[in-house]
Each structure stands twice: as C-alpha cells, then as structure tokens.
Amino acid sequence: MKIYTKTGDSGSSSLLGGSRVSKSDPRLEAYGTLDELNAWIGLLKEQEALSSHRAFLGEIQEELFSMGSHLAAEDQVQVEAWKLPVLNSHLVGRLEAEMDRMDAGLEPLRNFILSGGHPASA
Structure with missing residues (x-):
C-alpha cells in the first residue's frame, strides 16, 4: 500500500x-x-520517564488504530467483511483506573497549568 493515491485533491477521500x-x-x-493522538502517544511511549507505561501505551495505540479502521469502513457489513478487530470496550475502564491511580499521587489541582517542564509533560 502506498502513502499516496494519485487521485488528486478533489476535496474528497476514499473509505476502505x-x-x-x-x-x-x-x-x-x-x-x-x-492518528494524531496515536502519534503523540508513540512519542510519549519512547520517553524514558514513561518506560514503565510502554506496554499500556502500546495497547492504547492498537485500540486507537482499530477505532480508525472502523471509522474508515463504510458500514458494519464492511467491518465484518474486512475482519476488522473488535473494539475493546474494557479499555475505557482500564484507562479510567490508570488515570485514577496517577491522580491519587498528585496534589489537588488548584488552577490550570501550561504543558512543559519535561518532555513527557510538554
């Protein structure tokens, strides 16, 4: 599969x-x-400070990729015909649990913050 389609930019794009x-x-x-979120997660995954989270971040990336393929499908018939991966609804609960775990170790948020100070938080 090539990264370009040679169909020109007529203001349209093709689905699966x-x-x-x-x-x-x-x-x-x-x-x-x-796709953009997946790229940012890929960057985070390579930060040494987050090395203990690499496997979980990889799972998130895989699920985001699957979501994108479902969005690119024309309908459920095509999802089944292409044998697209089943979306994992359990990941939402795992994400919430992980956020709660991380949040428990932080001071209460008293104001908004700007990103930065470390590549993993920028």
Whole structure:
C-alpha cells in the first residue's frame, strides 16, 4: 500500500471500500484526530520517564488504530467483511483506573497549568 493515491485533491477521500466522501466528513476528522493522538502517544511511549507505561501505551495505540479502521469502513457489513478487530470496550475502564491511580499521587489541582517542564509533560 502506498502513502499516496494519485487521485488528486478533489476535496474528497476514499473509505476502505473505495467509496468517496467529502474531506469535511466528520469521520475523516475523527480518524485524523485519532492518528494524531496515536502519534503523540508513540512519542510519549519512547520517553524514558514513561518506560514503565510502554506496554499500556502500546495497547492504547492498537485500540486507537482499530477505532480508525472502523471509522474508515463504510458500514458494519464492511467491518465484518474486512475482519476488522473488535473494539475493546474494557479499555475505557482500564484507562479510567490508570488515570485514577496517577491522580491519587498528585496534589489537588488548584488552577490550570501550561504543558512543559519535561518532555513527557510538554
């Protein structure tokens, strides 16, 4: 699979099955946002300070990738035909538990903060 399509920029993009939708379609925005988040998580995963979280961050990346493939599918029939991975609803609970665990070790938040001070928090 190539990273370019040679179909030009006519303001549309193709879904998994080949049908074309407007580049303003909310699905394209959603899976573009998922791709961007996945890239940031990949960067975080490589930070030495977060090495103990690499496996969990990798699981999150895999789930985000699966979500993107579901968004790119035209319908549930195509999801099944392409044998796309089943989305793991249990990950939401694991994410919440991990956030609660991290939050328990922090001082209470009293104001908004700007990102920075360390590459892992920037």
